[in-house]
Structures are given as structure tokens and as C-alpha cells.
Amino acid sequence: xxxIKSAKKxxxxxxxxxxxxxxxxxxLKTAIKKFEEAVTASDAENAKVLFNDAVKKLDRGVKQGxxxxxxxxxxxxxxxxxxxxxx
Numbered sequence: 001x002x003x004i005k006s007a008k009k010x011x012x013x014x015x016x017x018x019x020x021x022x023x024x025x026x027x028l029k030t031a032i033k034k035f036e037e038a039v040t041a042s043d044a045e046n047a048k049v050l051f052n053d054a055v056k057k058l059d060r061g062v063k064q065g066x067x068x069x070x071x072x073x074x075x076x077x078x079x080x081x082x083x084x085x086x087x
Contacts (some may be wrong), residue, residue: 021066022076023065024057024060024061024064024066025061025066025067026059027057028054028058028061028066028067031050031053031054031057032054032075032079034053034054034080035050035051035053035054035079035082037081038050039083039086042086044086044087047083047086048083050077051080051083054079055076055079058072058076059072060073069086
């Protein structure tokens with residue numbers, strides 16, 4: 001346990017940021033799962049809407065520093081490929 005006041009604050013801030021990042025990652029994974037379920041069900045219209053939502057969350061994750069830009073680009077590419085096969 002830290003003794004210095006600034007170190008104690010950093011521990012608290014770190015815990016708070018970890019929870020926020022976890023929340024965003026969970027929302028991102030949920031959006032991707034919903035899209036993949038729509039693709040599995042061959043629901044093209046719903047899949048298109050969910051694809052846009054997933055891409056938006058991926059981009060936001062990159063902007064917030066939760067996800068690396070190349071990881072997001074790779075994931076978007078994979079999702080776009082699944083959408084193209086469906087259409």
C-alpha cells in the first residue's frame with residue numbers, strides 16, 4: 001500500500017479508469033456479438049444497423065485509448081467481410 005499522498009491518489013484513479021475501460025470493452029464486445037448473431041440468423045437489414053453500431057464503438061474505443069488502432073481496423077475488416085458474405 002502506498003504511503004505518499006500522490007501515490008494513493010494514483011491507485012484510486014487507476015481503479016476508476018480500469019472500471020471505465022472495462023465498461024467500454026464490455027459494450028464493444030456486446031455490440032460485436034449482436035452483429036454476429038444477426039449474421040448467423042441471416043438478417044441482412046438488422047446486421048447492417050448493428051455493423052454500423054459496432055464500427056462506431058470500435059472507433060470510439062480507439063479514440064479513448066481502450067483499443068489499438070490496428071486491432072480495431074482488423075476487427076472492422078473481419079466484420080465487413082461477414083456483412084459482405086451475407087448480402
